[in-house]
Amino acid sequence: MNDEREILNNVRTASSPSDLKITDIRFADIWGAPMQCILVKVYTNQGLVGYGEVRDFADKRYAALLKSRLIGENPCNVDRIFRKIKQFGGQSRQGGGVSGIEVALWDLAGKAYGVPVYQLLGGKFRDKVRLYCDTDVSGKPDGKKMGEALKARRDKGFTILKMDLGIDLLYDIPGTLNGPLGFLEELVAAGEKHEHMAGDMDTRLKAHAAKEVTCVEHCRTGIQITQKGMEWLENYVSEARSVVGYDIPLAVDHIGHVGLTECIKLGRMLEKYNIAWMEDALPWHYTDQYAILRRAVNVPIATGEDIYLKENFKPLLEAGGVSLIHPDVLTSGGILENKKIGDLAQEYGVGMVVHMAETPVACMAAVHSVAATENVLALEFHSNDIPWWEDLVKCPFKPIVDNGFIKVPDYPGLGIEELDDDVIKEHIDNDKIPGIWESTKEWDTTFAHDRLWS
Incomplete structure (x- = not known):
């Protein structure tokens, strides 16, 4: 009974x-x-x-x-x-x-x-999802400071790390960049420097007002990295690696709007530092350029967070333009489409890492999609320094992030019981x-x- x-x-x-x-x-x-x-x-x-x-x-x-x-x-x-x-x-x-x-x-x-959603997709390939942790530091760019931030992530249990490495680090260092006179100054004045993490309204408005400047595609900016600039970036990576160690995968992102030749120069410089992947170096739709870049450097090449639908990944895969695909569940088409994209890449021997810089809702959507996809290395986590991130949702499996992994929940749907309106109101x-x-x-x-x- x-x-x-x-x-x-x-x-x-x-x-x-x-x-x-x-x-x-x-x-x-x-x-x-x-x-x-x-x-x-x-x-x-x-x-x-x-x-x-x-x-x-x-x-x-x-x-x-x-x-x-x-x-x-x-x-x-x-x-x-x-x-x-x-x-x-x-x-x-x-x-x-x-x-x-x-x-x-x-x-x-x-x-x-x-x-749980993963069961509706055919079941799961893993009980927990490995996270790779993006890392930001404030203030003047400093390789040792970045290394310490990376090491702190490592000490928390994250087993793959990522940092920014691009021309925005060089904006305030004379002689490191070459470009049309006045153009770099416009970028800086527009708030392009670290714009992706801008939190104050003034910086956001500046960036919005300068959208015509910041939307110039890589091949038309005319920006080059000088020898001094390349040496500065190499020293930055070397210092970061010396602190965090060489035994943990370290990816780089936010290269900046520079053309193919600059990306090749940067990629070749990075080879000795065992970079896990070089992310979004070029606009994703430049298929031929990605194929050239991948063959020119011995650093894995990744892109995909801006690609919508499975069929738009196929040209890159067919051309051999990527070592890894990097979709975002909230752009790719959602949970099922993201799984289909991972399955497609597997047919070409290309692995998948998944972009995620959103709330626990998108995070758990990605967790279910990743759990149901065989061809996955890791899922991004970009909210390590936000103390209220997990508070946005009420769920029975907190902490959501535990020692660099997320356990795949067995609760119905995404596993989220409800959103916490009080926390949401604090961050409207x-x-x-x-x-x-x-x-x-x-x-x-x-x-x-x-x-x-x-």
């Missing part, structure tokens, strides 16, 4: 998956987790709520425009809905709306059926929205002719 009662206690009698319908979608914009992040709530007719997230530094309208196409849909039909809405996504942050909604649909499907991005979970009724009935053929 006790066994029967225990079984009945685990049955979700409140959920009838076949009759589940989406009734509303709402958002909360926050800042500093570690970037500007947009949380998503998808409501249903049975009281179940699914959590998703729009890609960092995107806009909730990428997801809001999907609302009229989702109201009344059964969220458990994830693949069918994804095929219906994927035409409204695009590369980089434009993929954030479709991908974020896809995450919420999987969360709802898992909750409706009472199983007032530049975006005055409150949280406000009405999105204006998006209920928007219409367009969605068919892509005549």
Whole structure:
């Protein structure tokens, strides 16, 4: 009798998956987790709520425009809905709306059926997910200081590390960069230096005002690294390595907007420092240049966080342009599409590391996708220095990050019971929205002719 009662206690009698319908979608914009992040709530007719997230530094309208196409849909039909809405996504942050909604649909499907998302994807290949930890330091660039920061990450249990290494480190050092007169000064004045981590509103506004300057593609900037600059960067890496050691993988990111020849020079310099991978050195769509770069240097080459959908990874893989692919679940198309991308790369003998610089919602979406994908080395963690990061969610498996790994949860959906509105309110991005979970009724009935053929 006790066994029967225990079984009945685990049955979700409140959920009838076949009759589940989406009734509303709402958002909360926050800042500093570690970037500007947009949380998503998808409501249903049975009281179940699914959590998703729009890609960092995107806009909730990428997801809001999907609302009229989702109201009344059964969220458990994830693949069918994804095929219906994927035409409204695009590369980089434009993929954030479709991908974020896809995450919420999987969360709802898992909750409706009472199983973790990874189980709906075919099961898991691992019980815990290895993290690689991104590392930032404030103040004047200093290799030994970076090494100490990396060592602190290592001491916390992280087994793969990453640091920035690019031309922004050289902006204040005369004679290290060569470029069109006045252009570098514009970049600095615009707040391009460390713009990706800018937290104060003045810096963000400067960067926004200078978007025409900072959106020049690598091949058209005319920026070169001088011999002095290359020696400075090499010393920076050497000092960092001397502190953190050579026995732990160390990747580099944020190279800066320089062309192919500069990337080759930098890559060859890095060879002696056993770099795990050189990330996003060029725009992802320069397939031929990536193929040249990979063959010119003995450092693994990675890109992919700005690529939307599996088919857009294929040219790079076919050309032999990457050693590793590096998708972000909130751009690639979501949880299932990210798994498909990893499976595709495996066919070419190319491994996968997964980008993640968002809240615990996106993190757990990535964890389930990574758990269900064989071809994965590690998942990024970018919030080591944010004490309230885990407080954003209520879940039964805290700490989420433990000694450099995340245990794959066996709870329904993403494993997140609910979001903590009090913590969210403390970190609202007032530049975006005055409150949280406000009405999105204006998006209920928007219409367009969605068919892509005549």
